[in-house]
Amino acid sequence: MSVLLENVGIRQRDAARMLADLLAVSHRPVTLMFRDTFGIDLRPVPARRGSRGLNDSEAALLDAPAGKPCRWRTGRLETASGHLAAGVFFLWIPGRLPGAINGALDAALEPAGAVLDRMPGGMYREDLRAVASDRLDEITGETRSVASRAVLVAGGQRVAYAEENFMREFTETLA
Numbered sequence: 001m002s003v004l005l006e007n008v009g010i011r012q013r014d015a016a017r018m019l020a021d022l023l024a025v026s027h028r029p030v031t032l033m034f035r036d037t038f039g040i041d042l043r044p045v046p047a048r049r050g051s052r053g054l055n056d057s058e059a060a061l062l063d064a065p066a067g068k069p070c071r072w073r074t075g076r077l078e079t080a081s082g083h084l085a086a087g088v089f090f091l092w093i094p095g096r097l098p099g100a101i102n103g104a105l106d107a108a109l110e111p112a113g114a115v116l117d118r119m120p121g122g123m124y125r126e127d128l129r130a131v132a133s134d135r136l137d138e139i140t141g142e143t144r145s146v147a148s149r150a151v152l153v154a155g156g157q158r159v160a161y162a163e164e165n166f167m168r169e170f171t172e173t174l175a
Helices: 002-005 012-025 032-037 056-061 100-109 112-116 167-173
Strands: 042-055 071-081 084-093 123-132 145-156 157-167
Touching: 002 157, 012 032, 012 042, 012 123, 012 145, 032 042, 032 112, 042 084, 056 157, 071 100, 084 145, 084 167, 100 112, 112 123, 112 157, 123 167, 145 167, 157 167
Parallel strands: none
Antiparallel strands: 042 071, 071 084, 084 157, 123 145, 145 157
């Protein structure tokens, strides 16, 4: 894979900008985009989870009233060989999803985007934001190189919000 990117002139220092640009325009679930674009399978490793009401900014992003019940989880995305790829925060509105989808999201055995993509009509990402960054990720404590966020739409509704912070060491392997 790194040879492919080098062939088109992308070097390690360009990898973070390239990944941020790709995340900012891709409407596909992140893990499916990585599989299809780079041939990298990422798996979730949950850390914490809980239930609460949406705060004002989350409610505005998800077209829901503040305080609406939601579920959330934090964790890591890792490669098949166990290398850390990203720290992730994921929040969803269970009342907007079928029970089987909620159960799969709660179980966290699969990436959230892949689970939501099973909804009729699939899932897409909107309100995309992604930037190159060199700050510490709050979830993993590692230095990130790309910070991204997106609202996830399935079944014609905004059902979830995701933040992915890709680690510098992982991003550099893309070049």
